[in-house]
Amino acid sequence: MSESQSKGSLLLAWQVKDKHCLVIGAGDVALSRINHLVIAQAKITVITGQNGNIHPDIIKLNEQEIYSKIQAQINNENFEIVCCCIDDYTLSTAIYYQCKYLGINCNIADKPHLCDFYFGSMINEKNLQIMISTNGQSPRLSKLIKDSIQKQFINGVDLNIAVENLGAIRAKLRELKLVDKIDPNDNLPIIEKRMSWIKTLTDMYTIKQWSSKRLLQQEIETIVNYFPDFPPSI
Ligand SMILES: C[C@@]1(CC(=O)O)C2=NC(=C\c3[nH]c(c(CCC(=O)O)c3CC(=O)O)Cc3[nH]c(c(CC(=O)O)c3CCC(=O)O)/C=C3\N/C(=C\2)[C@@H](CCC(=O)O)[C@]3(C)CC(=O)O)/[C@H]1CCC(=O)O
Numbered sequence: 001m002s003e004s005q006s007k008g009s010l011l012l013a014w015q016v017k018d019k020h021c022l023v024i025g026a027g028d029v030a031l032s033r034i035n036h037l038v039i040a041q042a043k044i045t046v047i048t049g050q051n052g053n054i055h056p057d058i059i060k061l062n063e064q065e066i067y068s069k070i071q072a073q074i075n076n077e078n079f080e081i082v083c084c085c086i087d088d089y090t091l092s093t094a095i096y097y098q099c100k101y102l103g104i105n106c107n108i109a110d111k112p113h114l115c116d117f118y119f120g121s122m123i124n125e126k127n128l129q130i131m132i133s134t135n136g137q138s139p140r141l142s143k144l145i146k147d148s149i150q151k152q153f154i155n156g157v158d159l160n161i162a163v164e165n166l167g168a169i170r171a172k173l174r175e176l177k178l179v180d181k182i183d184p185n186d187n188l189p190i191i192e193k194r195m196s197w198i199k200t201l202t203d204m205y206t207i208k209q210w211s212s213k214r215l216l217q218q219e220i221e222t223i224v225n226y227f228p229d230f231p232p233s234i
Pocket residue numbers: 032033107108109110111112115117118119120121122132133134135136137138139140141142143146
């Protein structure tokens with residue numbers, strides 16, 4: 001890789017649904033980690049301190065039984081990730097090395113050299129998620145950039161409607177169970193055709209147009225039935 005190429009992190013959409021994730025601490029930072037894990041539908045365990053300093057929203061979530069608050073030993077559990085958000089640097093460092101010993105990926109809040117992954121500023125609009133990272137250079141700037149992107153949702157463009165419309169069209173198209181006329185056992189030509197069709201269709205209308213109206217099931221079917229041709233452009 002040449003020096004001129006940019007360097008950053010590997011930004012992924014980590015699938016932790018139903019996987020066991022551990023949050024240590026119960027303050028503001030722990031709450032933000034928990035909220036991200038709730039959205040990702042993880043199985044969450046929170047270890048709180050013994051001084052009773054638990055964020056009220058964490059208590060509320062627990063009452064809703066969205067996650068289970070139990071005391072757990074890291075050693076006895078197969079955790080997908082560990083998020084440590086406590087105000088005890090010595091203990092955090094020990095937790096980091098214990099996680100490394102056990103091969104668990106972990107994030108020690110605000111200690112970049114003790115993080116296998118960073119949290120970024122997140123926009124969570126149902127299926128549309130946007131993460132901003134400055135790779136540790138300026139978390140506050142990450143937040144400001146996120147806030148400025150988020151204004152798009154307030155200014156009359158609900159991008160999530162575009163996500164839903166195109167998600168539904170893609171799902172309907174795949175339901176058609178198309179087969180290749182030349183070789184019915186070969187799926188590849190159909191996949192190629194389907195991908196190229198959905199790419200062209202997505203590009204035919206602007207993001208604003210895709211966001212302007214939630215399509216009805218019947219309208220989705222009408223659009224998909226044009227395949228391999230296209231509906232008229234607006
Ligand atoms: C984005 C966000 C996500 C989240 O935590 O959910 C996040 N920090 C947020 C806020 C924030 N954190 C800090 C401030 C004070 C102002 C400032 O410093 O700017 C503010 C601003 C505020 O509170 O408004 C202090 C701070 N943070 C780190 C250090 C250590 C260092 O720099 O060495 C210090 C200095 C501590 C000290 O001085 O001792 C380190 C990390 N913080 C990260 C993430 C990772 C890098 C992500 C990236 O670069 O994009 C990384 C590397 C590791 C991690 O923690 O995962 C969240 C915004 C949430 C939102 O969008 O609302």
